[in-house]
Amino acid sequence: MASSPINVLFSREYSKLKSAVNLLPAQRYKVTACPLFDITAVEKTAQLRADFAQMLASDYLIFTSQYAVIETLEYLRLLGINSAQLNALKICVVGPVVARQLTEYGLNTDLMPELYTAESLADLFPPVTDQAQQIFFPKGNRAALKLEQVLIKKGYNVVSPIIYKTELRCGLDSPAKILFENNSVDCFAFTSPSSVQALMAILTNAEQQKALSHTVICAIGTTTYQACLAAGLTVNIMPTEYTVEGLARAIDSFYASTSSG
Structure with a gap:
């Protein structure tokens, strides 16, 4: 049997x-x-719009989840910004799942760590020594703070709006x-x-x-x-x-x- x-x-x-x-x-x-858990979009407030107004002026764009990619690109569409306009930024992801999600929007990954963790991604950024460097990091409401804390300590200006919510069932x-x-x-x-x-x-x-x-x-x-x-x-x-x-x-x-x- x-x-x-x-x-x-x-x-x-x-x-x-x-x-x-x-x-x-x-x-x-x-x-x-x-x-x-369920993923839901956040309210599109004036503060969120002001934060996203800084995106195209940033040097780096970081995604640590596929949900952040989906919600960010959808919000950019509402703002009248197409994905091609992001090619001027260096796009960084935490791992291949997020990279694959980007390809669905016609975007390529410029930086991805060999070990797929936020800590390993932070290690790829050198300390800022001369001119100011800005990172745009759209994230979820339950995202760990360690990545942006490390980047801020290295001298980067990190803009990290919450673009989606993780609601536990x-x-x-x-x-x-x-x-x-x-x-x-x-x-x-x-x-x-x-x-x-x-x-x-x-x-x-x-x-x-x-x-x-x-x-x-x-x-x-x-x-x-x-x-x-x-x-x-x-x-x-x-x-x-x-x-x-x-x-x-x-x-x-x-x-x-x-x-x-």
Whole structure:
């Protein structure tokens, strides 16, 4: 009799998991989407318009999430600014997912770190020694402050308007909820620190929290890893490539080594 598939939950909506699903064979894994937050646009205030008025005069444009790319380019469209006008800026991204999102708007990446973290991106910027340098950094309301703090310390003027909001969900979608209720979550893949915070807030039931102690915990990168530790979770899997694809490969390798061992 064939063994049951391994239930793997990812903290993203299913539309963002196609690459992961393709890397985890259906005969061995059952991938379930478990989105834990929603992305919403911010109110387009006079202050936001004033901040964006500084964009084209900046030297660098930084994106650390695909959501920032989408919301920024949509807002620029409303302002009558086309993407081609951004070619005068040096565009910097935290990783390949964000770079791929830029290509959908016909934009290329000028700077991307080998290790896909905000800290590694900050390391690519040399200290300002002569004329003023400005960085435009549109971000989400829950973005960590470390990147801009490091850049400011290096002497850059950083304009960092909030262009989207991450709103944590208060409950699980039905497929994920059923798996938790049945203690059937074999592997949970966290794809952001916000997803860790949201799940731990949702799992108020002691039995559900206990279920995570028997679940293989995955963190997509270092900041998510730290969020897991802060929540009292033991991380079993962290990929060397901080992408959903890298996470899927690491999960497959983990279970392949477990079965062979």
